[in-house]
Amino acid sequence: MHRPNVAAVLAAALALIGTAEILLDAQFSAAPATPAAALAAVAGGMLLGAWRPITGAAVVSLAFPISVVGGLDGPTGAAVLGFFVAPGWAGYRKAQASWPAPLAVQLMASLGTWVAGRAAGSSVAGLGSQAWENLFFGLLCWGAWGVGLLARRLRERADLLARLNTALDAEREAREHAAVAEERRRIARDMHDAVAHSISVMVLQLGAVRSTLAAGTAQAEMMEGIERLGRESVHELRALVGILRDAEATGPAPQPTLGRAAELVAEVRAAGLPIELTVDGELGGIPRPQDISAYRVLQEALSNVLRHAGPAPTTVYLRREPGRVSVLVDNEAQNPAGGTAGASPGGHGLIGMRERVAAFSGTLSAGPRPGGFTVQAVFPLGTESGAWKAVAA
Structure with missing residues (x-):
């Protein structure tokens, strides 16, 4: 599947999940504006990631501060999935150069947890919760990015193996063609040594016998015809030998089909x-x-x-x-x-x-x-x- 199509499918899947979450969750359905805005950032950023993976991941990460500023306790479920999918997609598309994508998600997650902590008031328990959320979202986005890098490396290795396999096939065909050419040369030598030489000797012997016969007799004419036929056969055999020897110079003929x-x-x-x-x-x-x-x-x-x-x-x-x-x-x-x-x-x-x-x-x-x-x-x-x-x- 083409890359923009993959991103579009992922964006559509996240949009469907987020829509179902808004409709089925009582808190979200009672005040859908904030979760809908967060969902728009997730789906829109994922779709943008088809062409700009790092920018798309940054847009997806905005769902966290949007959620907490809008009064939610934390990101929506669709946003959490987006925090996993977007950095992974960026890692798959851009490899090591895509590290700003998980960094943007982690920074926005830290901003969101800080805003949520400020709203809840500072306390030891609150600081511990913020630390855990920062650790959780850091592991989530950087782990997803690593999975994307691994998937890209596996794909590149598969492509390399496919290219090597193609090269090996081409080399094998070349060796087979060389073997066929060598066999043609061997057959040509055998035909020349065994057949053409024998016929040439027969023609010479027929010429010697014909020279002992009186000219114009039926026997002499018959011998002359046989001698002429023998010479023609030798000529045809030599032409065939030349074809067999020179066949490899023209390359393999197209396959009959x-x-x-x-x-x-x-x-x-x-x-x-x-x-x-x-x-x-x-x-x-x-x-x-x-x-x-x-x-x-x-x-x-x-x-x-x-x-x-x-x-x-x-x-x-x-x-x-x-x-x-x-x-x-x-x-x-x-x-x-x-x-x-x-x-x-x-x-x-x-x-x-x-x-x-x-x-x-x-x-x-x-x-x-x-x-x-x-x-x-x-x-x-x-x-x-x-x-x-x-x-x-």
Whole structure:
């Protein structure tokens, strides 16, 4: 709660307590002017303390002399509570620099007891009573101030611990990213040493065999094709190795999530696909495994549209319902060949989508419709599978 709001609540509480005291106490209800004036000082000072804690405490302390000058034997109950709350609030807000707040309350309490003692006449018993009241109100206001200081220190320590925890989280993420980058480099070295080297040797051997064959024969042409394919494979493997080695330079990629569906749609639209996105329900708070897999299904379905249907008008519909989230991609057949996103129903794209959905006991329907193709995946929420990490990567 914002600090001015806290002070306003405290002022309102003291006002209600003081009002009830005036109404229920026979002495106060018979002559309410003085207790009402004291209550006004308490509530008004507490409200002022929202912005000026020390000044507010000083105003609250005026309730004691107001009470005794007005004919009361001592401060009202609401005033006593105010003498506790106001210095405590000042200590919480201003820490050690707020010591004038309890000092003002103690001085006004001493003034009030002195005025009350003068009115009652000087006596040994009266002097003892004044000494006790000074001690009581001193302990009350300075003790409350100490409680406020302690509460402030605990709050500052909690804030410091929260900042340290955030810094530790950031450091842990950095270390995890460094570990991932090192693993990428290790995989790149292994791929280069084991795979690319072996294929390169095979290509050289094929070239040596081809050189022994007569030029223009079917065997020579076949060997030349295999040799060319091998060189292309080596080139692709080296490109992949470069990606793995350089991935850490670009920093961690944004996490796949349906919350980034609009960004994905914008990227596909920029590639020339006329596409519309409709979201029904709140996409936040989806369990991370289902969220990642649903995003990957959407990504693969849109890739299929670009690959098989070309710039076909496409509709993406994401729906969050109690207990499940669904992804629907529907496209028209607009490419010159008349293809659709499902032109290769046996391709790895649909197989991958089925695996992702099956990992959560969901359903996937993918097939042609008149003039187009529709893919719909439904992920139950709250269902986890040990295979999700494999299919969500």
